[in-house]
Amino acid sequence: MLEIDNLSHVYGGGSPNAHHAIEGLNLSVAAGELLCIVGPSGCGKSTLLRSIAGLITPTGGQIKVEGNVVRQTPDNLAVVFQDYSRSLFPWMSVADNVALPLRRRNMDKRRRREAALEALDSVGLAGAERKYPFQLSGGMQQRVAIARALAYRPTLMLMDEPFGSVDAQTREDLEDLVLKVRGHHQMTIVLITHDIDESVYVGDRVVVLSKAPAHVVGDLKVHLPGPRDQISTREHPDFVHLRAEVGRLVRGHATV
Amino acid sequence: MLEIDNLSHVYGGGSPNAHHAIEGLNLSVAAGELLCIVGPSGCGKSTLLRSIAGLITPTGGQIKVEGNVVRQTPDNLAVVFQDYSRSLFPWMSVADNVALPLRRRNMDKRRRREAALEALDSVGLAGAERKYPFQLSGGMQQRVAIARALAYRPTLMLMDEPFGSVDAQTREDLEDLVLKVRGHHQMTIVLITHDIDESVYVGDRVVVLSKAPAHVVGDLKVHLPGPRDQISTREHPDFVHLRAEVGRLVRGHATV
Amino acid sequence: MSATTLSRARPAPATTRWSRRAAGALAFAALIELLSRTGVADPAFLPPATEIVGRAVTLVSDSAFRGHALTSLLAWAMGLGLAALIAVPLGLLLGSVPIIDAATRSIVEFLRPIPSVALIPLVALVIGTGLQLRVTLVVYASLWPILYNTMYGLRGVDPLAKESLRSYGFGPLAVLLRVSLPSSAPFITTGFRLAAGVALILTVSTEIVAGRGEGMGVFIFFAGIAMPARMTDILAGVFWVGLFGVVVNALLVAAERRAFRWHHARLGEPG
Amino acid sequence: GGATTATAPPAAPAAGGLEKTQLKIATLPAIDSAAIYVAIDQGLFEKEGLDVTAQVVQASPEAIPMMLNGEIDAMFGNYVSMFQAHDKGSLKVRILAEGSRASPDSLSIMALPDSPIKTAKDLEGKTINVNVLHNFQELALAQVLKANNVDPATIKYVQVTFQNIMPSWTGGQIDAAYLGEPMVTAATASMGARKILDPASGPAAEFPISGYVSTQEWYDKNPKVAAAFQRAIHNAGKLMENNREVVAKVLPNFTQIDAATAATVTFPYFSSNDNPVRLQRVADWMLEAKWLGKAIEVESLMSPTTSG
């Protein structure tokens, strides 16, 4: 599904304060896999995500999605941006924001709206569809961004710290929602998170990145008995073990 | 230090889609206390914070800071906004962003710069001072916002999910930094977080808010042996107990 | 300005705002009255405000004057409308395709500072005089504010908002129309408001120079060549033109507030 | 009158031979344009089988493009501008009929009552307004000044639009005012202004100012119309010679002069014939002032049907 080959990216190339964000990063993700990426703040995770989405052209290496080299944004892709509030359109109501990408889907107006409402409902925002983004709390805006991506039913979903601004309960519900959606619709998911527990809980695989310039320092398969659930899975000895393992890898390369 | 009396706030008052964000909220915070606020997403935490900072005029009730009713922004206050990336000034370098509020502090240019560099160093951003906000990762921007508030040495610090975008290691370091700063300088801190462990770890007290309209549903004193540290404190039985307690309170009022 | 004004204190009630506006207008009228009555400015050339307004009121019942006004109104509306129809798409094109902007910039910048007086005979020769001349000149002059505000407005669009739509596979055109255009629409309308004023000025000014017997400018021109010059008539004409400008602006602002509620509400302005 | 007075042929019997009957002529909102309005008012064009519409324009340069692209057939314009345009090749002109000549007191150099300027000599080095630079006002005044032993080159001319002459004058920005009618009358009556010099006296007496002009091309296509038009204008001139009323009657139609003023102003002369000699004088002076690149033989621009 996704193959990343010797990727590197330098910001401000040529200038004296050029910044090597990614260097020699190799990674491949199978179709239907849910890959979690963890790594220290500022290491290059968002850069990696933007490269996959074709939003920046990496300065070195190659990314292939479904066998095609990424030059533009690949088809059937959805991104939940880290800076979710800026990625919402302030001139549209919440429902319109969610429904907008569905114009690519050959749906008529009514069906777009239905799909949007359904997605909003699934992230706990039923009833907020008429509001404008600025009328929502931070966590609600983040959930609108998630709903927009979910409603689109992409084959590849990129999520950049998607649950950072919601409360613990909602976070767990959203984690389960992602797991459920992944099961129903054939979807490959790359999810960046800072929550090590979360990475192990939702991921089929957890990749740990080094501090900048980012490269892969750990790649762990998560073999946990499914279906996962918040209480028993987190108590599972494998979970506890994996979580400690990821924690060690991250800490070994933290910035502070 | 801070007294909140029967506070309520309605957005869009008068209109049919008026929203009751806060209703009948009472709270008082002693000088030097570190109060953590947890509550479901969209319940009204940020609204509460903005009211304390004098940025919005609540539609009912009263807030007093150091005995004075808040009408404008109180003196010696710092806020770390939830929407940190938007609160940074894009036309200023990171160092200038941090140094700007110090103009109120009667410091000459050199001392302002020193203070800014020191604060940046303390949040793990040494060396980034010349960059512009857009050249930083999300987590780094968030840390700039924290550095700005810290450098200001306020007597009352309001932090709205300040560690949401940083990795686990950095997060722990920042938690300890806040604890340290609070000890050194007489500072009252109100910190909003979604991380229940965090609230118990850093807080002297944890207040749990109900879902919208927000009011206090739990108010727990945290008696943990000091000085706290990431490993032993989190293993302490009181910690485990409190954390479960807070979790129960939050879950009882979650939105999803 | 109170200390909190910079972060947009709650707006004053509508009645206060209107009485302030009235106070401002009255103060301005009083200033003219004073300049004239005290003789600081010769009343023969700057008559008192009361006289100007009085004359303006009586002019309404003058059918010849109404005819002049209608002629000008037509030229103004046509010119402004055409300017918007040309400038917005052009601005979107130049603002979003840098190579076209760069290639045409020398021509655009070369054409822009050519004054309409110099163009009048040339345009008149090519397309004839009368309405088409006026409309052409109005279009030529009022094009720029819309064009530039469109181009600069596009630059202010949040790149992340554009990336959001791009990431869903939308092409550049869709991003332009669905993100850049709405996001910069408030600034484009400011350009349109500017253009509305420019168009009004150009309509009347062109008529003053080459009106061919019709329009507010001709009314003003004739009042000027009378002996002695009928300054009260000139300024009464100016009064109506100015008042028309105020009304148009107010209508546009009201329309903006409706259309861009999201913009004003977020900025904490009265909706 | 001059030595070689041009006489109009007898009125043509009918409109039968005319190339066209509907004419549109650009005029100026000034007394000089009166002849065409009198001709319309008195039915003189009708008699020639012509239906003439006058179109007021604000300045004659405005009418030239209109004439070139066929919006109008002919225009009323001053000779200096026309000769300049002809000289520069922007326009091949044909003078259809003479229009107005300066009459005594219709133009005047005036000073305010308390001004130190008393005589023509006092004008030396002074600032004087003109409507348009390098035009007949300067041309005529230069001749008169020379005749009064004043060097015309010392005069500073500034261009001031009509309505701003009074404020500039009373405001002291011009030393003496170059006025035409009806301002001469008004300034004398209301401000007590003194006349210093008549720019249309001596060598510049009866100085030709404006005439009716078409393009050569139009003239070549419509020779009979041109002749008919000329006859009507000359007949109007004759009618106006001793009859103020016919003029005063039409003035409010195209100028801003009310009946009361019309009764008192000094009219220019309205030509009732064409005279190449006096027109040649204008071209010669222009050549002398280097306003023309080469000499113009004026007679060749005039209508042969009536001249000579």
Next chain:
Amino acid sequence: MRRGGVRTAAFRWLVLIVLVLVWETATRVSGSAFFPPPSAIVARMHAMWFSGPPATLFLTDSAIGNILPSLGRMAAGFAGGAIAGVVLGLALGLSARAYDYLDGVLQFLRAVPPPALVTVFLVLFGFGFRMQLAFIVFSIVWPVLLNTADGARSVEPLHLQTCQVFRLSRAERLRRVVLPSTLPKMFAGLRLALSLSLIVMVFSELLPGTTNGIGFQITDAYSTFDLPAMWAAIVLLGVLGYLLNEVFLIVERRVLGWHHAAQQLIT
């Protein structure tokens, strides 16, 4: 990016050259005296302004006596209009009260055609430079004013709240926050005002009492039907407009560097 820059420049020149060639051919074919070919215009420009002695940088007396005063008027007018526009625009954008009091009057004045007010300008300011300056300022201030006000009104609310929280003084908010975030829109207005100031400079030289300037030469040429001279002045204005705009863009790129970088604009 650098290679792209060279390509763009080459493209730009190509477009320009092609257009001039088309213009030359079209005017030669039509042979209209009103539309002389560009070669004739350039020859005239050279003869009129640029055939002077080396000591005066090849400027003729006519150039020194007309172009320089015009540029002076324009520069003074632009400076005055820009300052007035920025100050009034900020006041209007920041203070609801100032906005309420001034809005009506300013909107009125904005719609008033300056040519109709020449007499009023004359009695208020007298002949010459003062009147011309007032005329230019009055005409060009509006785009700066309106765009600045718009910019000042749409400062990111969170920026203002940040200022308020840290209790920045009003001057500091203005200088450090409001002004920088208004700059991009202000520059749109300034750029409009710049070429407008060239146009209005020409108009101001039609005002009573003017005796020199490019605008003066245009009217003089117009009234004497010296069309090549008129075209020469038009082309000169065009060239000046183009050059001024290039200078403006350099300044803008310096001042708004952060903006262009943050918006990921390639300029």
